[in-house]
Amino acid sequence: MAEPRIAEHAVDGLFIGRTSPRSFTGEAIPDEVLFSMFEAARWAPSASNIQPWRLIYAKAGTPEWGPLFECLMPGNQIWVAKASALVAFVAETHRRQGETRTENRTHALDTGAAWMSLALQAEMLGWATHGMAGFFHDKAREALRLPADFDVYMFAAVGKRGPAAALPPELAAREVPSVRRSMAETVFSGHFPVVG
Ligand SMILES: Cc1cc2nc3c(=O)[nH]c(=O)nc-3n(C[C@H](O)[C@H](O)[C@H](O)COP(=O)(O)O)c2cc1C
Numbered sequence: 277m278a279e280p281r282i283a284e285h286a287v288d289g290l291f292i293g294r295t296s297p298r299s300f301t302g303e304a305i306p307d308e309v310l311f312s313m314f315e316a317a318r319w320a321p322s323a324s325n326i327q328p329w330r331l332i333y334a335k336a337g338t339p340e341w342g343p344l345f346e347c348l349m350p351g352n353q354i355w356v357a358k359a360s361a362l363v364a365f366v367a368e369t370h371r372r373q374g375e376t377r378t379e380n381r382t383h384a385l386d387t388g389a390a391w392m393s394l395a396l397q398a399e400m401l402g403w404a405t406h407g408m409a410g411f412f413h414d415k416a417r418e419a420l421r422l423p424a425d426f427d428v429y430m431f432a433a434v435g436k437r438g439p440a441a442a443l444p445p446e447l448a449a450r451e452v453p454s455v456r457r458s459m460a461e462t463v464f465s466g467h468f469p470v471v472g
Contacts, residue, residue: 284459294399296406298355300435305360316397322386328367329387343419349410359433370425406433
């Protein structure tokens with residue numbers, strides 16, 4: 277039995293209730309639902325409001341699905357096959373101002389904020405998401421036709437939660453709520469704790 281997800285302090289149930297399932301029902305996702313999630317991502321905060329993220333999506337059963345699905349590592353493809361949509365999170369890594377090209381040091385952080393906004397909006401709408409770094413990077417660059425100065429960070433599967441029993445046994449066994457490092461080991465006052 278997995279330990280339950282228990283909050284140490286008051287927090288909205290949305291944060292504890294969001295999990296990353298691998299069992300999806302495979303049902304079609306309406307555009308208005310998917311774009312509500314994209315709307316949440318679009319309003320994420322970013323350094324200097326640069327909004328370095330771009331989202332590239334494919335709905336299951338469309339011609340766009342295959343090329344994105346093929347970017348995923350086989351261990352992810354097994355369960356993503358029953359997701360309703362795939363979303364690639366890509367970001368512009370550098371800024372150009374005239375002749376000057378400088379790295380945007382917070383591009384990944386900002387894109388993570390967009391991803392989390394999408395995940396929580398999905399949860400609020402009764403849908404689920406599952407992020408994946410398990411994809412072939414070069415293949416993804418090509419499939420997504422990324423311009424220079426863009427990088428791809430994550431794919432997310434979006435779908436309606438299905439029963440764990442619908443998964444192959446080895447994946448069903450992993451369909452348990454994850455736990456978290458304690459508050460005391462995560463949050464420090466003033467400085468990093470002195471070790472030893
Ligand atoms: C950036 C990122 C990459 C991830 N990559 C994978 C992946 O390739 N395959 C997978 O099954 N889960 C992947 N996950 C899911 C994590 O394992 C999961 O979020 C973590 O165990 C916490 O569980 P929870 O989301 O249910 O709270 C990824 C999550 C994130 C945020």
